[in-house]
Amino acid sequence: MYASAAEILEETLSAAAVEEPLLGTLDVILIATILAITAWYYLKKKEDEVPKRDYNITVTPMGSSTQSAESSFIKKLKSSDRKLVAFYGSQTGTGEEFAGRLAKEGIRYKMKGMVADPEEYEMEELISLKDIPNSIAIFCLATYGEGDPTDNAMDFYEWLMNGDADLTGVNYAVSLGGGAGSRVQIYPSRGFLYL
Numbered sequence: 317m318y319a320s321a322a323e324i325l326e327e328t329l330s331a332a333a334v335e336e337p338l339l340g341t342l343d344v345i346l347i348a349t350i351l352a353i354t355a356w357y358y359l360k361k362k363e364d365e366v367p368k369r370d371y372n373i374t375v376t377p378m379g380s381s382t383q384s385a386e387s388s389f390i391k392k393l394k395s396s397d398r399k400l401v402a403f404y405g406s407q408t409g410t411g412e413e414f415a416g417r418l419a420k421e422g423i424r425y426k427m428k429g430m431v432a433d434p435e436e437y438e439m440e441e442l443i444s445l446k447d448i449p450n451s452i453a454i455f456c457l458a459t460y461g462e463g464d465p466t467d468n469a470m471d472f473y474e475w476l477m478n479g480d481a482d483l484t485g486v487n488y489a490v491s492l493g494g495g496a497g498s499r500v501q502i503y504p505s506r507g508f509l510y511l
């Protein structure tokens with residue numbers, strides 16, 4: 317008698333079940349090794365393709381050489397044929413604006429002016445201002461608290477208070493504060509002139 321199709325199928329499946337697996341342990345290890353080597357090879361190749369940097373990154377400190385070139389207001393005055401420099405000590409901009417206006421006003425007296433932040437210049441150079449004939453420095457210095465200087469004028473203030481500054485022969489005018497009672501005081505090296 318011929319076996320039914322179902323019986324043949326069952327027989328085949330059970331025969332297959334007892335057969336050895338398609339891949340042995342050794343085959344699996346071999347395939348895994350080949351795959352690992354291939355993956356390593358491609359990753360390595362990709363890594364080598366990243367272009368090598370043929371330049372150097374150098375860190376230049378902010379304003380090192382340029383600052384020293386520009387920190388001389390005397391040089392700046394001389395090179396631009398100016399005689400008036402208006403320094404400002406300012407926290408919220410009023411003093412700066414005031415200094416700007418005064419620097420522009422100078423042209424009415426045939427004195428080209430420049431505005432300057434004392435924090436950005438070598439204030440010790442003030443002593444050399446007398447070497448520029450008919451020159452003048454104007455200070456528009458806002459004060460806070462109990463007449464304290466603004467942040468940008470602090471170093472300048474301390475230098476003045478150290479007593480190292482001999483400003484004999486230097487023409488300068490000072491406007492302190494900015495409150496209702498403030499005045500412009502001009503010190504032409506001989507007494508005070510209140511405006």
Ligand SMILES: Cc1cc2nc3c(=O)[nH]c(=O)nc-3n(C[C@H](O)[C@H](O)[C@H](O)COP(=O)(O)O)c2cc1C
Nearest residue numbers: 406407408409410411458459460461463493494495
């Ligand atoms: C908290 C405070 C404190 C101040 N203290 C003084 C002071 O001690 N003497 C003075 O003349 N003006 C004083 N002022 C007035 C400022 O100097 C004035 O407003 C000035 O124009 C501000 O200038 P700035 O905007 O350039 O910082 C004071 C103002 C403020 C807000």
